[in-house]
Amino acid sequence: xxxxxxxxxxxxxxxxxxxxxxxxxxxxxxxxxxxxxxxxxxxxxxxxxxxxxxxxxxxxxxxxxxxxxxxxxxxxxxxxxxxxxxxxxxxxxxxxxxxxxxxxxxxxxxxxxxxxxxxxxxxxxxxxxxxxxxxxxxxxxxxxxxxxxxxxxxxxxxxxxxxxxxxxxxxxxxxxxxxxxxxxxxxxxxxxxxxxxxxxxxxxxxxxxxxxxxxxxxxxxxxxxxxxxxxxxxxxxxxxxxxxxxxxxxxxxxxxxxxxxxxxxxxxxxxxxxxxxxxxxxxxxxxxxxxxxxxxxxxxxxxxxxxxxxxxxxxxxxxxxxxxxxxxxxxxxxxxxxxxxxxxxxxxxxxxxxxx
Amino acid sequence: xxxxxxxxxxxxxxxxxxxxxxxxxxxxxxxxxxxxxxxxxxxxxxxxxxxxxxxxxxxxxxxxxxxxxxxxxxxxxxxxxxxxxxxxxxxxxxxxxxxxxxxxxxxxxxxxxxxxxxxxxxxxxxxxxxxxxxxxxxxxxxxxxxxxxxxxxxxxxxxxxxxxxxxxxxxxxxxxxxxxxxxxxxxxxxxxxxxxxxxxxxxxxxxxxxxxxxxxxxxxxxxxxxxxxxxxxxxxxxxxxxxxxxxxxxxx
Numbered sequence: 335x336x337x338x339x340x341x342x343x344x345x346x347x348x349x350x351x352x353x354x355x356x357x358x359x360x361x362x363x364x365x366x367x368x369x370x371x372x373x374x375x376x377x378x379x380x381x382x383x384x385x386x387x388x389x390x391x392x393x394x395x396x397x398x399x400x401x402x403x404x405x406x407x408x409x410x411x412x413x414x415x416x417x418x419x420x421x422x423x424x425x426x427x428x429x430x431x432x433x434x435x436x437x438x439x440x441x442x443x444x445x446x447x448x449x450x451x452x453x454x455x456x457x458x459x460x461x462x463x464x465x466x467x468x469x470x471x472x473x474x475x476x477x478x479x480x481x482x483x484x485x486x487x488x489x490x491x492x493x494x495x496x497x498x499x500x501x502x503x504x505x506x507x508x509x510x511x512x513x514x515x516x517x518x519x520x521x522x523x524x525x526x527x528x529x530x531x532x533x534x535x536x537x538x539x540x541x542x543x544x545x546x547x548x549x550x551x552x553x554x555x556x557x558x559x560x561x562x563x564x565x566x567x568x569x570x571x572x573x574x575x576x577x578x579x580x581x582x583x584x585x586x587x588x589x590x591x592x593x594x595x596x597x598x599x600x601x602x603x604x605x606x607x608x609x610x611x612x613x614x615x616x617x618x619x620x621x622x623x624x625x626x627x628x629x630x631x632x633x634x635x636x637x638x639x640x641x642x643x644x645x646x647x648x649x650x651x652x653x654x655x656x657x658x659x660x661x662x663x664x665x666x667x668x669x670x671x672x673x674x675x676x677x678x679x680x681x682x683x684x685x686x687x688x689x690x
Numbered sequence: 691x692x693x694x695x696x697x698x699x700x701x702x703x704x705x706x707x708x709x710x711x712x713x714x715x716x717x718x719x720x721x722x723x724x725x726x727x728x729x730x731x732x733x734x735x736x737x738x739x740x741x742x743x744x745x746x747x748x749x750x751x752x753x754x755x756x757x758x759x760x761x762x763x764x765x766x767x768x769x770x771x772x773x774x775x776x777x778x779x780x781x782x783x784x785x786x787x788x789x790x791x792x793x794x795x796x797x798x799x800x801x802x803x804x805x806x807x808x809x810x811x812x813x814x815x816x817x818x819x820x821x822x823x824x825x826x827x828x829x830x831x832x833x834x835x836x837x838x839x840x841x842x843x844x845x846x847x848x849x850x851x852x853x854x855x856x857x858x859x860x861x862x863x864x865x866x867x868x869x870x871x872x873x874x875x876x877x878x879x880x881x882x883x884x885x886x887x888x889x890x891x892x893x894x895x896x897x898x899x900x901x902x903x904x905x906x907x908x909x910x911x912x913x914x915x916x917x918x919x920x921x922x923x924x925x926x927x928x929x930x931x932x933x934x935x936x937x938x939x940x941x942x
Contacts, residue, residue, distance in 0.1 A: 351780075351804070351816060351817055352780050352795070352800045352803075352804070352816070352817075353797075353800070355778070355780075355817055566793070569793075570785070570788055570791045571788070573777070573781070573785065574785050574788060576775045576777055577775065577777065577782065577785070580740065580768050581768060581832075583740050583761075584738060584740065584761075584764075584765070584766040584767070584768065585761070585785055585786070585788050586761030586762060586788055586789065587761075587788070588758070626776065630776050630777065630778065630781075630819065631775055631776050631777045631781070632777075632781060634793060
């Protein structure tokens with residue numbers, strides 16, 4: 335008995351169902367861009383200096399000669415770098431988070447998981463404790479130390495994975511061990527510090543946009559741009575990785591090579607984001623989940639949306655941090671979870687199907 | 691023709707496959723039989739270049755096949771129904787042509803993927819996510835993906851394990867037809883001997899990493915062989931249309 339394969343044949347009436355799905359996803363992408371522009375403008379307009387909204391807009395849109403010089407300096411030297419830094423750090427952490435969850439195949443992964451942020455914190459705390467300063471560029475001592483220590487953590491995890499096999503399990507294990515190591519070292523430094531130095535260390539660890547300068551904005555933006563280009567070129571391979579290592583390999587993906595490459599990109603993104611502004615929690619964990627709930631796993635759209643969601647949460651938190659206590663800016667690291675958790679919970683409750 | 695010479699695979703100190711030599715004709719569907727742990731999956735993975743192995747692979751059209759070169763020619767479908775994820779069924783099919791995908795997916799590829807799903811009766815599922823469909827449907831999706839790749843070598847590990855009776859017949863018929871029509875070298879590890887005998891052109895029986903029988907089903911299958919392979923007494927009956935029906939009677 336032979337069953338004809340025509341038993342299976344169906345008539346295709348709607349070949350554009352895929353195109354419709356992509357359009358729905360692009361809608362979320364463009365909506366997020368619109369929202370981000372609104373949030374960014376709002377963040378520039380609010381601040382502890384109680385400036386007139388129209389003066390701020392004048393300073394933004396007109397030349398220096400046609401505006402109040404004080405307003406111009408506040409907007410261009412303080413508010414703009416702070417807002418742009420919030421945007422870039424949020425986007426970097428959102429993108430780093432989504433890639434970390436993808437290469438480790440774990441929904442709990444974030445830039446924190448592998449200890450990079452803890453290492454950056456230790457690097458910063460160490461230089462603050464010993465008062466070390468770079469010759470000629472003393473103001474960059476803390477960011478450089480934080481960046482280098484995050485790279486050292488990355489080297490530790492990679493070295494361990496290189497010896498035992500570049501699998502998600504080994505990397506998570508090595509990363510969590512690194513996290514605990516640097517958290518302990520951070521605590522040791524804090525224990526050794528005098529009350530004044532301790533206050534300075536704790537303030538750095540909170541994460542604050544007040545540390546933002548045009549230089550830090552350009553460095554972080556440069557790193558983000560390079561990372562986005564590399565990640566975009568690998569977006570289909572990263573999507574394939576969501577089918578599991580074996581299936582991705584059977585589709586021709588060199589999983590080990592991809593995992594190492596993305597691991598280094600994510601390390602660089604995280605180090606670039608946290609070195610200048612301190613450890614910012616939660617964004618890297620929650621932004622990818624929100625993006626995944628809205629657009630699924632296609633990394634061509636998921637990666638930029640995770641970045642946009644990170645930026646939205648971060649700029650949103652920046653606005654709230656300025657409004658909580660008028661005339662004073664609460665460190666943004668304290669506000670991010672307070673803003674993000676209710677948002678994430680409401681999305682999980684509204685959505686009927688699982689997203690991971 | 692795909693020629694495999696002196697293939698050996700070891701896990702730590704345990705040797706799973708021992709100096710295997712096999713030649714597989716294009717357009718032929720070979721079923722791989724043997725009890726659990728005899729090296730069926732290992733052979734398929736080694737052929738796909740997914741695990742380290744010793745030995746050489748030579749394809750008459752493509753020459754010597756290094757493991758990294760096999761990704762373009764081989765479609766391998768693993769045994770399990772796959773991890774769930776929020777990828778849609780159509781996206782999974784499209785991933786079958788990973789190298790053709792860019793920032794835009796050409797419309798012709800979308801239509802082809804859609805048609806591939808329709809040929810497996812899965813058109814209505816195309817925008818559903820993998821975690822919204824059953825294990826059997828996932829297996830059908832992965833099978834559709836394997837055929838969508840239009841590979842020179844098709845390797846399937848227990849392709850009907852999660853399927854109902856009707857789909858088992860339809861799927862194996864589809865695979866056999868595909869490889870006959872496209873001159874594909876197809877090999878599938880199977881546990882159902884009757885299904886293997888009905889659809890495959892050739893059976894290769896493995897025992898402790900060695901080939902113990904090889905040839906067309908009617909020449910290879912015998913009650914003593916089944917007893918040796920599986921430790922099972924079985925009746926083999928030849929149907930009126932020449933198909934062999936194997937009825938297991940008792941474990942020895």
